[in-house]
Amino acid sequence: MTDLNKIRNFSIVAHIDHGKSTLADRLIQETGTVAGRDMKEQLLDSMDIERERGITIKANTVRIDYQADDGEKYVLNLIDTPGHVDFAYEVSRSMRAVEGSLLVVDSTQGVEAQTLANVYHAIDADHEIVPVLNKIDLPASDCDRVAEQIEDVIGIDATDAIQVSAKTGQGIHETLEAIVTHLPAPTGTLDAPLKAMLVDSWYDSYLGVIVLVRIMDGVLKKGDRIRMMQNGSIHHVDRIGVFRPQMEMITELGPGEIGFLTASIKQVRDTRVGDTITHEKKPCETPLEGFKPSQPVVFCGLFPVDSAEFEDLRDAIEKLALNDASFSHEMETSAALGFGFRCGFLGLLHLEVIRDRIEREYNIELITTAPSVIYHIYMRDGSMIELHNPADMPDLTHVDHLEEPRIKATILVPDEYLGDVLKLCQDRRGIQEDLTYAGSRAMVVYDLPLNEVVFDFYDRLKSVTKGYASFDYQMIGYRQDYLVKMSILVNDEPVDALSTMVHRDRAEMRGRAMVEKLKDLIPRHMFKIPIQAAIGGKVIARETLSAMRKDVTAKCYGGDMTRKKKLLEKQKAGKKKMRQFGKVDIPQEAFISALKLDN
Amino acid sequence: MPSPNWSRAVLPDDWQQGGFGLYLHWPFCQAKCPYCDFNSHVAQHIDQTRWLNAYLAEIDRYAAQTRGRILTSVFFGGGTPSLMDPDVVAAIIARIKSHWPTANDFEITLEANPTSVEAGRFSGYAQAGVSRVSMGIQSLNNRDLQKLGRRHTVEEAYKAFDIARNHFDRVSFDLIYARQDQTLPEWKRELTQALDLAIDHLSLYQLTIEQGTAFGDRYAIGKLRGLPADSLAADMYDATQDICGAAGLSAYEVSNHAKDGAESRHNLIYWRYGDFIGIGPGAHGRLTQNGIRYATDTVHNPAIWLAQAEEHGGELSRTAIDPVDQAGEYLMMGLRLSEGIDTDRYAALAGEGLDPQSLQHLQDIGMIEALGRRIQTTPKGRLLLNAVLETLLAG
Ligand SMILES: Nc1nc2c(ncn2[C@@H]2O[C@H](COP(=O)(O)OP(=O)(O)OP(=O)(O)O)[C@@H](O)[C@H]2O)c(=O)[nH]1
Ligand SMILES: C[S@@+](CC[C@H](N)C(=O)[O-])C[C@H]1O[C@@H](n2cnc3c(N)ncnc32)[C@H](O)[C@@H]1O
Ligand code: SF4
Ligand SMILES: [Mg+2]
Numbered sequence: 001m002t003d004l005n006k007i008r009n010f011s012i013v014a015h016i017d018h019g020k021s022t023l024a025d026r027l028i029q030e031t032g033t034v035a036g037r038d039m040k041e042q043l044l045d046s047m048d049i050e051r052e053r054g055i056t057i058k059a060n061t062v063r064i065d066y067q068a069d070d071g072e073k074y075v076l077n078l079i080d081t082p083g084h085v086d087f088a089y090e091v092s093r094s095m096r097a098v099e100g101s102l103l104v105v106d107s108t109q110g111v112e113a114q115t116l117a118n119v120y121h122a123i124d125a126d127h128e129i130v131p132v133l134n135k136i137d138l139p140a141s142d143c144d145r146v147a148e149q150i151e152d153v154i155g156i157d158a159t160d161a162i163q164v165s166a167k168t169g170q171g172i173h174e175t176l177e178a179i180v181t182h183l184p185a186p187t188g189t190l191d192a193p194l195k196a197m198l199v200d201s202w203y204d205s206y207l208g209v210i211v212l213v214r215i216m217d218g219v220l221k222k223g224d225r226i227r228m229m230q231n232g233s234i235h236h237v238d239r240i241g242v243f244r245p246q247m248e249m250i251t252e253l254g255p256g257e258i259g260f261l262t263a264s265i266k267q268v269r270d271t272r273v274g275d276t277i278t279h280e281k282k283p284c285e286t287p288l289e290g291f292k293p294s295q296p297v298v299f300c301g302l303f304p305v306d307s308a309e310f311e312d313l314r315d316a317i318e319k320l321a322l323n324d325a326s327f328s329h330e331m332e333t334s335a336a337l338g339f340g341f342r343c344g345f346l347g348l349l350h351l352e353v354i355r356d357r358i359e360r361e362y363n364i365e366l367i368t369t370a371p372s373v374i375y376h377i378y379m380r381d382g383s384m385i386e387l388h389n390p391a392d393m394p395d396l397t398h399v400d401h402l403e404e405p406r407i408k409a410t411i412l413v414p415d416e417y418l419g420d421v422l423k424l425c426q427d428r429r430g431i432q433e434d435l436t437y438a439g440s441r442a443m444v445v446y447d448l449p450l451n452e453v454v455f456d457f458y459d460r461l462k463s464v465t466k467g468y469a470s471f472d473y474q475m476i477g478y479r480q481d482y483l484v485k486m487s488i489l490v491n492d493e494p495v496d497a498l499s500t501m502v503h504r505d506r507a508e509m510r511g512r513a514m515v516e517k518l519k520d521l522i523p524r525h526m527f528k529i530p531i532q533a534a535i536g537g538k539v540i541a542r543e544t545l546s547a548m549r550k551d552v553t554a555k556c557y558g559g560d561m562t563r564k565k566k567l568l569e570k571q572k573a574g575k576k577k578m579r580q581f582g583k584v585d586i587p588q589e590a591f592i593s594a595l596k597l598d599n
Numbered sequence: 600m601p602s603p604n605w606s607r608a609v610l611p612d613d614w615q616q617g618g619f620g621l622y623l624h625w626p627f628c629q630a631k632c633p634y635c636d637f638n639s640h641v642a643q644h645i646d647q648t649r650w651l652n653a654y655l656a657e658i659d660r661y662a663a664q665t666r667g668r669i670l671t672s673v674f675f676g677g678g679t680p681s682l683m684d685p686d687v688v689a690a691i692i693a694r695i696k697s698h699w700p701t702a703n704d705f706e707i708t709l710e711a712n713p714t715s716v717e718a719g720r721f722s723g724y725a726q727a728g729v730s731r732v733s734m735g736i737q738s739l740n741n742r743d744l745q746k747l748g749r750r751h752t753v754e755e756a757y758k759a760f761d762i763a764r765n766h767f768d769r770v771s772f773d774l775i776y777a778r779q780d781q782t783l784p785e786w787k788r789e790l791t792q793a794l795d796l797a798i799d800h801l802s803l804y805q806l807t808i809e810q811g812t813a814f815g816d817r818y819a820i821g822k823l824r825g826l827p828a829d830s831l832a833a834d835m836y837d838a839t840q841d842i843c844g845a846a847g848l849s850a851y852e853v854s855n856h857a858k859d860g861a862e863s864r865h866n867l868i869y870w871r872y873g874d875f876i877g878i879g880p881g882a883h884g885r886l887t888q889n890g891i892r893y894a895t896d897t898v899h900n901p902a903i904w905l906a907q908a909e910e911h912g913g914e915l916s917r918t919a920i921d922p923v924d925q926a927g928e929y930l931m932m933g934l935r936l937s938e939g940i941d942t943d944r945y946a947a948l949a950g951e952g953l954d955p956q957s958l959q960h961l962q963d964i965g966m967i968e969a970l971g972r973r974i975q976t977t978p979k980g981r982l983l984l985n986a987v988l989e990t991l992l993a994g
Contacts, residue, residue: 526986527964549833552984554804554854556935557676558622558869559883561928562894568931571989583960 001219001254002075005185009077009214009258010130011059011094013122014104015112015470016083019134021045021056022166023104023175024080030172031064031076033244044080044245048360049353056082057353059090059200061212061258063242068180076179077258083114085472086347089294089326092121093273096291097199097214097258100128100183102175107133107163108140111149111438112470113412119154128183131161132175137168145439153438188255193284194218194277198228199258201271203322207239209265213277214258217284221252225280226263229287230272234280235263268322294326296344297405297475298351298454299388301332301369301497302358303340305579305588309364310339316362317341320354327354334391335496336581337367342389348454367579367588369497370595373450376403376478390499393485396536403478404501405450408433410443411461413469418442420464428452429481429503447476451501456596486511486540488518488594489532493582497591507533511541514594521590524548529584613925614887616944617873618671618702620865621661621695623654624879625680626901629712633748633813634775634806638881638899639678651687653908655694657878660912662698664888665876670699672706672865675729681711685723692728706731706864711763713756713772721766731769731863733802734760739789743778748813760796769861771800776839777832778806779825786835787842794846799861803839804854805832833982840978853935853981870936872929878913880904885920892925893917922948931988934967939975957990 012020021042028034028043044060045051064076079098081091095101101122105115122129131150133143147158162178164171200212213220220226224237239262241249253259265271274291278284304313317329328344345351351371358364375387378400387393409430413421415437425432425446434445448457453473461469486507488498498518502510511533518531522545533541556564578585628639673695675688692707708731709724711717721732736756738744744752751759763770774793776786793801808818808826817823827835840850848856852870855863868875877884877895881904884895897913898904904913920928926949933940946952958974961967966980966987980987 526961526966526983526990548829548983548986550805550829550836550982551986552853552982554807556853556869556932557866558875558877558885559881561869561885561932562883562896564931565924565928568927568985568988568992571985572993 001252002257004188004254004256006072006074007077007186007256008074008100008179008183009079009098009186009256010100010102010179010183011079011081011091011098011122012102012104013081013091013095013118014083014134015106015109015114015118016055018083018104018106018109018112018115019166020083020104021080023102023132023134023164024060024062024078026166026169026172027064027076027078027176028062028245030169030176031066033062033064049356055084056080057084057087058082058202059094060245061199061243062245063258064244066176066180069177070180074180075257076176084347084349085114085117086345086349088114088117088121088472089346091118092125093199093291095121095125095127096274097197097212098127099186100130100179102132102179103129104132104134105146105150106135107143107146108135108138110142110146110441111153111412113410113472114470116154116410116412117472117474119156129156130175130178130182131156131158132171133161133163134166136163136170137165149438149441153443186256188215189217190219190255192217193282194220194224194226194279195284195288196220196253196277197288198271198273198275198277200273201265201268203268207262209262209268209271211261211263211265211271211277212258213253213261215253215255216288217255218279219252219254220261220277226261226277227280227283228271229276229278229283230290231270231275233270235265237261237263268325273325294346295475296326296328296346297373297450298345298347298371299342299374300345300351300371301334301337301340301342301367301389302355303334303337303367303369303497303579305365305367307338312362313341313358313364313366316358316364317343319362320357324354326350332389334369337369337497337579340367344388348458365588367497367591369591370500371454371592372501373405373454375405375483375501378403387501390485390501391496393499393501401480402483402501403480404483406476406479407448407450407453407473408476409446409448409453409471409473411446411469411471412438412441412443413465415440415442417465417468418444421461421469424457424460424464428457429506448473449481449503450475459596484535486514487534488514489530489534489539490518490522490586491529491582491584492532494534495581495586498594500595504535507535508540515541515543517594517596518590519543519545521593522584522586525584527583612887612890612892613929613944613948614872614874614885614892616941617871618864618868619665619668619873620672620674620868620875621658621670622674622676622865622875622877622879622882622884623680623691624676624877624882625678625683626880626904627682628677628679629682629714630748630750631813633817634809636809636812636815637678638901640901642901645682647684647687649905649909651690653905653913654687654691654878657908657913658691658694658698661876661878661886665699665886668699668874669702670695670705671702671868671873672708674865675707675709677710679712679717680709681717681720681724685720685727688724688729689727696728704864706769708733708863708865710735711759712751713759714751715755715759718759718762721762725766730767731771732763732767733863734763734770734772736760736772737775738778739774739792743781746779747775757796764798769800770798771802771857771863772797773802773804775804775806777827777835779823781827781835783831783834783838787838790839790842794843794848797846797848799848799858800863801843801848801856802854803843803856805836836982837978849937850978850981851937853984867936870932872925872932880913886917892920894920923950926950927992930991934974934976934984934987935981937975937981939967939970939973942969942972942974953991957993961987961990 014020059081061079066074079094150158162174195217197214222240241247242259276287329341332342377385430446430448436443482504486502487494515531528547529545531543532539578587707729709729713734843856880901881899895917
């Protein structure tokens with residue numbers, strides 16, 4: 001157990017790619033937590049997808065021992081957090097487990113949208129904030145300008161901001177000292193009943209469910225019988241440990257400490273993040289406040305390309321769900337695609353991550369249908385239906401009106417791209433709420449419909465601003481609008497997996513864009529194929545994919561028979577990546593690509 | 600108790616519906632054409648006696664396995680078989696005739712390049728027993744012959760053709776169209792000229808860019824310009840059907856035209872999915888033994904094949920073909936022919952008939968026609984044969 005005064009708990013937060021994980025590397029290395037030969041870049045990003053994409057998806061906790069300049073030994077618990085807006089939930093709950101934050105700002109870029117969002121979370125969590133200006137090794141680094149921005153835009157004192165290069169290690173010692181001197185020690189009572197925060201939990205194939213805890217009061221020991229206060233379940237603690245960053249078993253955790261326990265818990269579902277853990281026998285009186293559960297906001301259907309793989313898909317989805325409480329799933333049947341799952345995600349990146357993992361770790365090729373948000377459908381009889389799938393849109397004669405989710409989007413952008421950003425937001429039915437300046441950068445706040453943002457808004461934003469804009473959003477509630485279901489007919493048959501909800505005023509434009517895209521995405525067939533967009537029975541856009549005319553081997557004699565057969569087999573394998581709708585083969589990527597708007 | 604022979608008489612081996620031929624591959628050419636991916640090589644010195652002996656040894660080996668069968672045809676293909684010594688060709692034909700009884704309409708074809716050198720050997724081939732010559736004229740204009748890397752002129756080709764006519768009853772020739780920078784009117788004109796020359800058989804191939812050829816390499820780096828788009832190529836194909844049809848030489852196969860009865864017997868064996876022996880480097884065969892149909896193949900490299908054929912035999916492998924795969928091969932080959940396939944024969948091999956829904960769909964969109972026990976591709980369907988096959992073989 002560690003003396004409370006010698007503990008510092010903090011999260012590392014920043015806009016995406018500003019260097020959180022690299023800074024964590026240096027802190028781990030400088031304190032000798034991991035031997036030099038075992039070091040690698042972004043050590044904590046251990047998932048394949050994290051390493052491939054170079055981003056953090058899951059928050060990671062590490063315990064570091066640090067001998068400070070004052071001669072004392074400290075225990076530092078750092079939590080490296082993800083920067084992408086889809087995983088904002090990970091950041092905010094991590095912050096609840098610690099007393100301070102290192103706010104990393106890339107000194108070549110300055111304050112970005114998630115920098116702001118994270119500061120608000122940190123302030124909400126009553127954190128001490130230590131600003132860290134990173135990447136000072138780069139020629140484009142401009143610490144003075146960025147410090148000024150921090151003061152102007154965020155309104156926190158940046159005179160003590162530490163100048164760091166997480167790459168070269170410059171400023172790392174100063175960072176460690178600032179952690180010890182500027183951040184508060186945790187508080188807590190040693191002899192009070194156990195009160196621990198369930199910060200996170202995940203499934204490990206060897207140890208079962210691993211529960212990350214922060215002890216507020218009391219002591220948690222190996223062998224204890226604990227109670228999860230929300231569901232009342234009782235467990236027997238069989239292991240206690242800390243991450244360094246690999247697991248190290250210890251015997252007890254005291255107030256202010258962060259570590260993990262295992263207790264033969266089979267499913268992540270049996271643990272609720274934000275729950276309070278106490279002793280079965282001598283429980284604490286009041287539980288901690290708990291977290292707001294994370295809500296999936298984007299829904300889409302996942303279907304196996306090969307319908308025989310449905311059971312494998314079920315298995316894969318259930319296993320992934322074990323580990324990711326923010327991902328929801330239920331069975332879905334589609335007229336065209338057969339059996340699959342309708343899944344809910346925190347955002348498009350989250351969707352892509354899950355989809356990639358199913359395809360790669362479980363080797364199942366997937367068709368992903370058009371992503372949708374949740375609409376509220378108010379029926380004539382006064383009831384309300386949540387619509388997760390446009391294919392389920394009820395008969396309009398029973399519908400009174402529709403409401404759609406709206407968000408508040410904050411965008412930071414250099415002045416010269418402001419015009420393009422405003423146009424983009426306007427095109428996406430946005431309502432401007434605020435426009436302020438910080439130096440040469442504008443900060444715009446827009447009220448936007450989530451369905452206009454979910455899909456490709458971020459890509460578009462990046463492309464119209466050459467990557468210089470940053471973006472963050474929050475859900476703000478539902479509002480009524482004139483929304484309709486747009487169906488796509490391929491060869492005169494509706495393809496339910498391509499149905500989308502659109503605003504009536506934008507329907508023609510969207511319809512035209514979709515049928516044009518589909519015309520490029522669907523390969524030519526032996527016959528011509530009409531592709532239409534329709535609202536109810538009314539066709540609003542139409543394209544015709546002309547017929548293929550030549551596909552034959554000119555010369556084929558005895559000797560070519562074997563070769564020719566191989567060629568046909570290859571063609572057949574290519575066709576496996578497509579699904580048949582009536583007589584038309586649609587490639588698996590078409591369902592998503594058809595929705596991408598070029599303007 | 601019926602004898603095995605009796606049961607075979609009632610239920611003939613499938614190959615008998617296609618005939619039995621012998622293909623002999625001569626792998627040498629004077630020069631390599633830039634579009635050609637056949638197993639053809641340019642060699643400094645060719646010991647024709649060694650090659651003859653190797654061919655004879657192979658012929659003897661296969662004869663021992665197919666005693667009593669009636670031989671429908673022999674095909675000397677290449678490469679450029681018209682570089683073979685007429686004596687070598689004569690000895691081969693004599694050996695073949697000593698082993699197998701031959702059909703009434705027995706046919707021996709030899710592929711020839713249309714140059715004066717080769718024309719000089721035509722009388723020798725005729726004496727050796729060659730009954731049919733197929734000449735690679737390729738184009739009737741010198742500009743395009745040059746682009747195709749051919750070593751002869753149109754005038755030479757006409758002369759060679761004339762000489763061939765004097766020696767053989769049956770002379771056919773090949774043209775390659777849908778060439779670089781070719782227009783539809785140009786092709787129509789050229790084809791009309793070709794029909795003036797043609798006797799009763801003509802092969803008209805659309806230029807295919809094959810990987811691993813000089814054209815293929817140029818194409819891969821975007822340097823082979825002026826190739827017709829698929830739609831123009833399709834227009835050329837359609838025009839070819841019309842013009843040849845009007846001249847009485849309608850298509851009996853995707854790229855082959857003939858007057859009734861003038862079809863290449865040998866090539867019909869392939870398309871009717873009969874049995875054929877393949878001798879020579881890179882030659883393939885289909886051979887039924889004790890009710891099992893095998894695919895045979897050989898070493899590609901001429902020198903290695905020669906050494907192996909001399910020593911123990913040039914066959915590289917012999918693989919049994921599953922009846923379902925045989926059905927696929929039959930379909931693939933048979934639908935190239937305008938006569939189409941016999942659905943009962945297909946079903947006997949496949950164990951089940953073709954999917955009625957796919958058939959109906961292909962009929963609805965005008966790709967095939969069903970006539971009693973036969974299904975046939977329409978001219979439109981023939982030009983889309985790969986897609987048609989994909990539909991029929993899907994699942
Ligand atoms: N030159 C330089 N590059 C740095 C420095 N710190 C980080 N980087 C680079 O910046 C990129 C992003 O670094 P990460 O540490 O993955 O950033 P992150 O904030 O953890 O990113 P997310 O977890 O995706 O939000 C990587 O290519 C790092 O190598 C630095 O001090 N100097
Ligand atoms: C194997 S070649 C042998 C004939 C002979 N060596 C000659 O070139 O005249 C048979 C025929 O195939 C055709 N051919 C070869 N390569 C081709 C290609 N890439 N595209 C279209 N036809 C081709 C030519 O018409 C050629 O005459
Ligand atoms: S086209 Fe004929 S001559 Fe030319 S390389 Fe091929 S086989 Fe030889
Ligand atoms: Mg990171």
